[in-house]
Amino acid sequence: MKRVVVNIYLKEGVLDPQGKAVHHALDSLGFGEVVEDVRIGKQIVLKLNSASDKEAKEEAIKMCESLLANTVIENYDIEISDV
């Protein structure tokens, strides 16, 4: 069994309204001086019945391309470890 972590984030240049809202909220809480930028993405943690890391990665890429990520505006990276 493999633990696959898929991080999905908006491409550079794509507007991130959720990030902007959080940035604004952090400003209001007094973190204005320290915070330069906020971007918000998703982290999906999958447990897969795959024999090898290679197989798990191939399955994860298929899932990202068909469902998990909107590849028009989002990029993703995949990390694999044993459970």
Add this chain to the structure above:
Amino acid sequence: MKRVVVNIYLKEGVLDPQGKAVHHALDSLGFGEVVEDVRIGKQIVLKLNSASDKEAKEEAIKMCESLLANTVIENYDIEISDV
């Protein structure tokens, strides 16, 4: 400048309806055999004007406790790197 990645995820045992929905969708797409579990969290990427990793981590913890994470049901981890 520091790049701080905050991963926020539901605590073990807390129901994750978004994860369940994605699991179900993956089943429908033919990944039912391979997918054992799906959990969905947030990944927040901050750019902070902090001099040191220690300072950046302290600020990030303050932000998590006051705004970013709901610590009743969520855990978080923090990774820091240079920009």
